[in-house]
Amino acid sequence: MAERRLAFHHPPGSVTERREIPLKLELRGITKRFGDLVANDHIDITVEPGEVHALLGENGAGKSTLMNQLYGLLQPDEGQIFVNDEPVVFKSPRDAISAGIGMVHQHFMLVPVFTVAENIALGAEEVRGGPLGWLDRRRSRRDVIDTSKKYGLPVDPDALIEDLPVGAQQRVEIVKALTREVDLLILDEPTAVLTPQETEELLAVMRSLTEMGKSIVFITHKLKEVKAIADRITVVRRGKIVGTASPDTSEDELAALMVGRAVSLEVQKGPAEPGAAVLKIDGLVVDDDRGVRAVDGVDLEVRAGEVLGIAGVQGNGQTELVEAVMGLRTTRAGAVRLDGGDLVGLSTKKILGSGVGYVPEDRSHDGVVKEFSVAENLVLDMYDRAPFGNAFRVDGGKVGGNAKERIEQFDIRCQSPDTAVGTLSGGNQQKVVVAREMSRPLRLLIASQPTRGVDVGSIEFIHSRIIHERDQGTAVLVVSSELDEVVGLADRIAVMYRGRILAIVSPDTPREELGLLMAGITSSTAEGEK
Incomplete structure (x- = not known):
């Protein structure tokens, strides 16, 4: 495969190269504080090539904060990130993308009045006619079509984002990440706004991506989805890892890990007696x-x-x-x-x-x-x-x-x-x-x-x-x-x-x-x- 030059920063500040090989990610002792609040407290996680690693925890547990550090939106106060056993420092999302890491945010980062191709080109525009030239729209459309076919993610490059249903918009976000040739994809609460059918389609896409050697970090608080797709589960509570589990762990056990006590996941109610x-x-x-x-x-x-x-x-x-x-x-x-x-x-x-x-x-x-x-x-x-x-x-x-x-x-x-x-x-x-x-x-x-x-x-x-x-x-x-x-x-x-x-x-x-x-x-x- 073709080599890809890294734009992320190693501790000495040098720029190196790597060949496209399956990506292994390791977080060691990642700690992030906001004043007196410790959002992440010495987090250790390893994501192996070709696996879906679920990060399970309630809202406010520190999941998104952790991933924002992995994606270069935040920098850790302590700890180190390793890519293929090599220490790296991500100072921006561009650094993370260059290292082969992409992220689909819970709230889509799309411009509603732009087309699919225009949104996917944002931040990685191909220009014709020199530095003061014009956007190569043909190249952008071709990239969308090629990536869509390669990964089985059908999107219309000429459709306006505002005209697409939510599930299709999410496919656009995933295609956008994949056109950057990422090897690890972070999905932050990806099913929050999807119908059950769209959720099933997304899980199928995740399976196909891992079969192609991609790794996925799946951030969620939904137990059924974790059990359906994850290869490994890391549970986070109040900024700390409180346990790891396999997909055959029961929902009750996972819920207890998330909350710290036994909880009932079923609504307890008798039959209704409706009146006027x-x-x-x-x-x-x-x-x-x-x-x-x-x-x-x-x-x-x-x-x-x-x-x-x-x-x-x-x-x-x-x-x-x-x-x-x-x-x-x-x-x-x-x-x-x-x-x-x-x-x-x-x-x-x-x-x-x-x-x-x-x-x-x-x-x-x-x-x-x-x-x-x-x-x-x-x-x-x-x-x-x-x-x-x-x-x-x-x-x-x-x-x-x-x-x-x-x-x-x-x-x-x-x-x-x-x-x-x-x-x-x-x-x-x-x-x-x-x-x-x-x-x-x-x-x-x-x-x-x-x-x-x-x-x-x-x-x-x-x-x-x-x-x-x-x-x-x-x-x-x-x-x-x-x-x-x-x-x-x-x-x-x-x-x-x-x-x-x-x-x-x-x-x-x-x-x-x-x-x-x-x-x-x-x-x-x-x-x-x-």
């Missing part, structure tokens, strides 16, 4: 921030004592639907009624005051005020009502007493009620939101992405609280991009695609059928039960 419809949505039409139709004539109802789950790949109108119900977004047409009363046109404060609890999908932006204390965040929408206060004053004693009770009841890990919420872990911030919204009488609970970014232990707790609320007779609407979560919690599932409800089905519906519906493919077997 509490929330009724008729012909709802809503635009997104760009003025594009995001919710297109949705009809939906949620009954007392049931969980209605909305399944779908994120970006199909779920966010706009929830925001319209909560008075956070203008409704273009249609009606939203709570116990027969119209919610359209009401302020969010009035909607909350009418007996609606709301767990927003972005807790940092909409759920908490990070500078406020735990105690203050626990009464954000109730501070001016009895027993906490009125329009003129807040009763600090009552606010503090409420905080102590909720901290114990919801197992919020904090030093005191006066601790700033922004200093808590993501899981504990989410518990603050859940505690606030579920500590008053509710007619309707809307939980949007209720466990995003939280650890397995907190997921178990939040799920139990949602089912407890259902069993108290509350109507519950759960929106989640995690299909396992929707299936586990829901008594009925509404599948949303491009702003419409394609079907309402039972949680017993086969995953393959749900995945097809999430991709917009309907069949005679996917009949709504209304």
Whole structure:
């Protein structure tokens, strides 16, 4: 094979050459600190040629920080990286790519208005006519076509990124890395926004790449996928490696390693006893921030004592639907009624005051005020009502007493009620939101992405609280991009695609059928039960 000149830096600063041989990667004692926070604590990992090495851990465990050092986006405070037993220092992603290491980030690094070929050429442009010439678009298209054929990753070089579904965009990211002739590919939470079918396609691509001698570092917190694809599993918890495992390790054992204790991965619930419809949505039409139709004539109802789950790949109108119900977004047409009363046109404060609890999908932006204390965040929408206060004053004693009770009841890990919420872990911030919204009488609970970014232990707790609320007779609407979560919690599932409800089905519906519906493919077997 042709030689490839390395542009990464060795300790003495020299530039060397290597022949394209299977790449072995080793991390020794990698440590990274951000102030007092130790994100990575003396991490040792070896990735052998041709293997899928899974890095398993909850959000905040330090996985992405570690990979960002491997990709040259960050530099370690201690420790050393070795490529084929040779020490290297990556000062930028260009250095990592030159060493044969590519990365597909959790949030795609693509320009929506550019074509596939233009995106793949970015950063490695071939220019015709000298240094002041023009981009060699023919060469860029040819590179895309050749790489697509070689690795079985079909992409249209002339398609605009903004017109491609998420799964196709991810293929573009992988093709982009492979056109750089990388030997090791880092995939950071690659299935977070994929349908089940797209996930299966990605796993098949990963298998074919390893058969060609490529190595893959697979960063995830999804146990089923790890067991399906990994050759070896390294588990990270709070910045440290806490164990290694093989794919035949049970999900319960892996979860216990991730969290540090035994957890139940199954949602524990009895049969629902639904009553009358509490929330009724008729012909709802809503635009997104760009003025594009995001919710297109949705009809939906949620009954007392049931969980209605909305399944779908994120970006199909779920966010706009929830925001319209909560008075956070203008409704273009249609009606939203709570116990027969119209919610359209009401302020969010009035909607909350009418007996609606709301767990927003972005807790940092909409759920908490990070500078406020735990105690203050626990009464954000109730501070001016009895027993906490009125329009003129807040009763600090009552606010503090409420905080102590909720901290114990919801197992919020904090030093005191006066601790700033922004200093808590993501899981504990989410518990603050859940505690606030579920500590008053509710007619309707809307939980949007209720466990995003939280650890397995907190997921178990939040799920139990949602089912407890259902069993108290509350109507519950759960929106989640995690299909396992929707299936586990829901008594009925509404599948949303491009702003419409394609079907309402039972949680017993086969995953393959749900995945097809999430991709917009309907069949005679996917009949709504209304």
